Amino acid sequence: MQPNKYEVNYNVRKRSKYKIGDLIKIECDTDNYIGTLMPRYQYTNHDNIIIKLQNGYNVGIPIKSVNNITKMSKQTKSNVVHQTYNAKSTTLPKVLLLSTGGTIASSLDYVTGAVSPTFDGNEIQKLIPEISKFANIDTTGIFLESSENIIPSHWKKIAKKIISYKKSQYVGIIISHGTDTMHYTSAYLSFALSGFPIPIVLVGSQRSLDRPSSDAAINLISAIRFVIGYKSQGVFVVMHEDENDSIAACHIGTRVRKNHSSKRGAFQTVGGKPAFLIHNEDGHITQNTNKVFNQKFYGGKIDLDTRVSLIKYYPGYDSKLLEYIIDHNYRAIILEGTGLGHVGNTLYESIKKAIENDIFVGMTTQCINGIIQMNVYESGRKLTKLGVTPLNMIPETAVVKAMWALGNSNNVLEMKKIMSKNVAFEFK
Amino acid sequence: MQPNKYEVNYNVRKRSKYKIGDLIKIECDTDNYIGTLMPRYQYTNHDNIIIKLQNGYNVGIPIKSVNNITKMSKQTKSNVVHQTYNAKSTTLPKVLLLSTGGTIASSLDYVTGAVSPTFDGNEIQKLIPEISKFANIDTTGIFLESSENIIPSHWKKIAKKIISYKKSQYVGIIISHGTDTMHYTSAYLSFALSGFPIPIVLVGSQRSLDRPSSDAAINLISAIRFVIGYKSQGVFVVMHEDENDSIAACHIGTRVRKNHSSKRGAFQTVGGKPAFLIHNEDGHITQNTNKVFNQKFYGGKIDLDTRVSLIKYYPGYDSKLLEYIIDHNYRAIILEGTGLGHVGNTLYESIKKAIENDIFVGMTTQCINGIIQMNVYESGRKLTKLGVTPLNMIPETAVVKAMWALGNSNNVLEMKKIMSKNVAFEFK
Numbered sequence A, B: 001m002q003p004n005k006y007e008v009n010y011n012v013r014k015r016s017k018y019k020i021g022d023l024i025k026i027e028c029d030t031d032n033y034i035g036t037l038m039p040r041y042q043y044t045n046h047d048n049i050i051i052k053l054q055n056g057y058n059v060g061i062p063i064k065s066v067n068n069i070t071k072m073s074k075q076t077k078s079n080v081v082h083q084t085y086n087a088k089s090t091t092l093p094k095v096l097l098l099s100t101g102g103t104i105a106s107s108l109d110y111v112t113g114a115v116s117p118t119f120d121g122n123e124i125q126k127l128i129p130e131i132s133k134f135a136n137i138d139t140t141g142i143f144l145e146s147s148e149n150i151i152p153s154h155w156k157k158i159a160k161k162i163i164s165y166k167k168s169q170y171v172g173i174i175i176s177h178g179t180d181t182m183h184y185t186s187a188y189l190s191f192a193l194s195g196f197p198i199p200i201v202l203v204g205s206q207r208s209l210d211r212p213s214s215d216a217a218i219n220l221i222s223a224i225r226f227v228i229g230y231k232s233q234g235v236f237v238v239m240h241e242d243e244n245d246s247i248a249a250c251h252i253g254t255r256v257r258k259n260h261s262s263k264r265g266a267f268q269t270v271g272g273k274p275a276f277l278i279h280n281e282d283g284h285i286t287q288n289t290n291k292v293f294n295q296k297f298y299g300g301k302i303d304l305d306t307r308v309s310l311i312k313y314y315p316g317y318d319s320k321l322l323e324y325i326i327d328h329n330y331r332a333i334i335l336e337g338t339g340l341g342h343v344g345n346t347l348y349e350s351i352k353k354a355i356e357n358d359i360f361v362g363m364t365t366q367c368i369n370g371i372i373q374m375n376v377y378e379s380g381r382k383l384t385k386l387g388v389t390p391l392n393m394i395p396e397t398a399v400v401k402a403m404w405a406l407g408n409s410n411n412v413l414e415m416k417k418i419m420s421k422n423v424a425f426e427f428k
Helices: A004-009 A121-127 A129-131 A152-163 A182-192 A215-230 A319-327 A345-356 A378-386 A395-407 A412-420 B005-011 B121-127 B129-133 B152-163 B182-192 B214-227 B321-325 B347-354 B378-386 B394-406 B414-422
Strands: A023-028 A030-037 A050-055 A057-063 A066-073 A096-101 A106-108 A116-117 A136-141 A172-176 A200-203 A235-240 A247-252 A256-257 A267-271 A276-279 A285-287 A308-312 A333-337 A361-364 B023-028 B033-038 B048-053 B057-061 B066-073 B096-101 B106-108 B116-119 B136-141 B171-178 B200-203 B235-242 B248-251 B256-257 B265-267 B276-278 B285-288 B308-312 B332-337 B360-365
Touching: A004 A345, A023 A172, A030 B033, A096 A121, A096 A152, A096 A215, A121 A129, A121 A136, A121 A215, A129 A136, A129 A215, A152 A182, A152 B048, A172 A215, A172 B414, A182 A200, A182 A235, A182 A395, A200 A215, A200 B214, A215 A235, A215 A247, A215 A276, A215 A285, A247 A267, A308 A319, A319 A345, A319 B321, A333 A395, A345 A378, A361 A395, A361 A412, A395 A412, B023 B048, B033 B136, B096 B121, B096 B214, B106 B378, B121 B136, B121 B214, B129 B136, B129 B214, B152 B182, B171 B214, B182 B235, B182 B256, B182 B394, B200 B214, B214 B235, B214 B248, B214 B276, B214 B285, B285 B321, B308 B321, B308 B394, B321 B347, B321 B414, B332 B394, B347 B360, B347 B378, B360 B394, B394 B414
Parallel strands: A096 A136, A096 A172, A172 A200, A200 A235, A308 A333, A333 A361, B096 B136, B096 B171, B171 B200, B200 B235, B308 B332, B332 B360
Antiparallel strands: A023 A030, A023 A066, A030 A050, A050 A057, A106 A116, A235 A247, A247 A276, A256 A267, A276 A285, B023 B033, B023 B066, B033 B048, B048 B057, B106 B116, B235 B248, B248 B276, B256 B265, B276 B285
16 A cells, blocks of 8 residues: 655654644644644654644544645744633642652754753643643742752752642642753752652653653642642652553652653652552542651751762772772762672772771662662671671662761761661561 | 360470480370470461471471370481482483581571581482482582672682583582572673573572471472573573462573562562473473573683672762772772662762772662663763763672673773673573
């Protein structure tokens, strides 16, 4: 079968008379569609024309089924970002949406093809007008960063911004955030804001809002539903549970990890189920956990000290690197060891030196799953004897907790005490 | 209900008249058992008496059901290691078992309670006499190490030993190895021995041979069945597929990772199914992969150069550490970045400097699952422009491949070429 003229046209977009952003009418065998022509979906096959319908949803139409295309109006920016949102309702609960950048706030650059942060909270709300049905949403931006560029000073900015809303009428605060390091930020906020009176939810997306099949809308709506429905405190991450649009998972902020580079269901609670599931159809929430945050007092300890080094051990790791860290004013070392919590005996001398220099040395495992047990094998026993502290938490949470514990203690003993104490359900 | 006298006795072992290693007869309500008294299983409850039966299997007998215990003979070493194995059969295929240590070759120290390597290949064979049913097995030891203490020079020793058997009658070679770093060793051997004419299988266990529920026997038997049944080449890891004793999984040596610190099914093929399943009941092998090693020529490139640094990125990672690596004669850096292959922009300058200094810089992801795509986001594009090479392989394999590629190339361009070329199905 020969390709029809639209197949040819769409596949040689540069010479096509239809441009991305054009409002077009597509007539098919069964239906007609009016919408804005969108760039094609990078991860799927290229046999569909993707348009954004005027209700905000994107659809893919098989090119083979197209009988006729009419251009209704030319490419404009407002055709791509063309949503209006409802006026505020005073009867709905108040939710604050803080924007920090990330894919959820990004757009695809039609010239280069790259995705970068572009939208603030206000624009996110325009792109997902449905959210106004659930809550009376105020939006504000903190910064506009891809999350791979977020560093601990950004974490502190977010914490300070949230604290400024401690006495507000909001039932919850949602932070839109890039996914690459969202779990590091959620771990920090879990410690720094432990006891904060209302729920705080980080939300992101794996596909930008202006692209077909974006998971942004469902993740954001689920986050809103969660903060409205959940009447307690804590820091969480809300993302798709899997590829299915009908359920979002809500993870405890210290137990979550980005375990897939591109899937919608990339975020997982390590060593357990997500704490809550949010069902998209009717909004009901299933609780999978008995871990409920109910701290009476908010301590407001938001300081951190970044003199912490995370070392992933591998055969051949040179102890000279560890020596450099010891000699350059680091105050804590988190080892991402093997198995039940080991590193090679070629590092024992340096570890001994670190501990003698009052540097905190904690052990986690690169296995991802399973706990640390440093009393089973000879190696674990020897390391314990040297003064290594077993940390039954994911390495990402351990390094963040170490920065926070270091920032809120006066000496290594005090820090060790904080590291070994449960603050925000960080222990596996 | 009061505990019976055996419950009291067993729970105060030190004062008990039954010692570990004693041959005892246990009379219960339903059955009588004769076997060697074993130490209790660390991970389960302590309500059972564990004995090793004379057929080699361990059983747990509920203390509550015990009516009488008789000591038949006193504790001897040979009571613990009491197996005899069949005389060699000339009709069975020949298999070589190389021992390197690890839990599979370990025993529990009854005094300290710690597990450490004790058995050589010969003793492993005595402890698992069943293996003589499947093959005519020769055993030899290379070294006796816990795998957390194995370093690249050990890898080379294993490769050299295997090469010395290049022209032998063995249908396959099995290496017993600790599990902590078994996947690093398997990756190295996959590269160094690519094209070696017979299959090479690494096998380990999560519980030592002298402990109840040891997975050692089933893993070893499955490995033997695999090398006998599989008529091709390649380096593999054979371990339990999950907690179930009936199926063992056989993973391609460059794609496997220890993903759980203690479970029997700890080893998983990242981003796919195990290449083969070995069914314990009848020994049949299911093939899940079309990746078949059929290299005509064995290159014998076993050299490696350990001037490679694996850096796991996290927010707050200090570029000074990267600068130290650049300034101290490292020739390759493997970044374990975030998401689709990113690190924070605070590292860009140092990465630029590394590449200008002819240091290879490769990118992997800490997500575990999913591939690298450095053309989607602005960050990925910028890093690619700086000269970072995307490596679609697990970070553990990438660091090992970099050591091997560096050891077998004369300059960074040659190395880059090796890194980007498929050698042993290492690409996800």
